[in-house]
Amino acid sequence: MNFYERKRRQPPAVIIVPLIDILMVLLVFMMATSTFKMQPAIRLTLPESREGRQGASQDDSLVITIANEAPYFYLGREAIELDPLEATLRQRADEDPDTVVSIRADTNAPWGKVVGAMDAVKKAGFKRPIAAFTRLPAP
16 A cells, blocks of 8 residues: 655745835835825914905915014024025025015014014015915904
């Protein structure tokens, strides 16, 4: 009697490299299809205006943000003092005097800071009037 001897099989080895490849593809896919929300650098409560436009467009203008507490002035996302702000505005006005300058000030921002920013814009030599960000009143 001849018995057939069965060979013992090795348990299948899990190959980890293809799994990592698939994980990376899924990660890249999720990153590419997700939307990212831009968070503002500081929180502002814009003043209400029934007559004005809801806000100037940020894409085509130079935006000066004025907060209600120190540091008061922001140019883009960078905090800046009044004297360097004046120098930066003067340099930008030399490059393009037709740039629209917009002021985005908090409702509770000190009025003296707003006036200081407006003076800095006028001293810089921009030709176009200063725009202001506002919001519509609640119904």
